[in-house]
Amino acid sequence: MTADQWIALVAGLVGGALRVGAPFLFVSLGECLTEKSGRINLGLEGVLVLSAMAAFGGAYLTDSAWLGVLIGATAGALLALLHGLLCSLDRVNDVATGIALMLLGTGLAFYLGKPLIQPQAPQLPAIALGFWSDNTVVRSALQLNALVPIGVALAVLLWWGFAHTRAGLLVRMAGDSAQATRALGYSVSGLRIAATTAGGFIAGLGGASLTLFYPGSWNEGISSGQGLIAVALVIFARWSPLRCVGAALLFGGAGAIGPALQSIGIGWGYHLFNTVPYVLTLVILVFTCKPGAVAAGSPGELSSTRS
Helix, strand or coil: CCHHHHHHHHHHHHHHHHHHHHHHHHHHHHHHHHHHCCCCCCCHHHHHHHHHHHHHHHHHHHCCHHHHHHHHHHHHHHHHHHHHHHHCCCCCCHHHHHHHHHHHHHHHHHHHCHHHCCCCCCCCCEEECCCCCCCHHHHHHCEEECCHHHHHHHHHHHHHHHHHCHHHHHHHHHHHCHHHHHHCCCCHHHHHHHHHHHHHHHHHHHHHHHHHCCCCCCCCCCCCCHHHHHHHHHHHCCCCHHHHHHHHHHHHHHHCHHHHHHHCCCCCCHHHHCCHHHHHHHHHHHHHCCCCCCCCCCCCCCCCCCC
């Protein structure tokens, strides 16, 4: 390959990692917050799809991409709130409830989103990272989603909040020891409901980035399982918000390999390269999850159904 092709390939991988990784970033941060409180939400796939549809519909109806983002995040928070309320009941399993709400969220999105498949909605602005280059391929590849800096700021805020704020310490305590939380007079179920709802709001920003930036339209196959992959991503990041940023970029880069190669004229194996994020998920789960062993950084009360 020529030097220009190499530059275009690297730009495609970097730009693709930022574009494709944006939903992973928000969903993984939302799940990280949820799991830090001792609750797992496998319904994030439904949250992602429903918020993507709501964001697109909101932007279409209000003619404002940013109002669409707010509507999408609110829809994600409401579905996550339902998950938190149901899981606070006695003898209700987090995993089973999450799967049921994943089906509910995707079903609602498919039903309510049918009129939105053809229309076009306002899109989020792009931050031009390729302004330094005269190469049109590079300039096109290095277009940053305006939500990504917000996601990075949220990761830093969560990292700082878990370590230095009363609310963050309470969330961690609820996730590590429900008995200690109750002994201090705090409601474990209340903390988990709040964390799950906030996590759904953050994950909803990922749904908004799907329909309001890349790929920038609404269709029923918009997510491709990114909400479920994010659960594995949080394990890989060892429940650290800052590591979620790196993990999201890694998964985004894996998903961008095919389009980056196609941008320089290499079309062979395009669909095969699209499977890389799923293969990477399996590899991570195999090497990080050992039977009978607790992963480093795992909240002690994870998946507890006690309230």
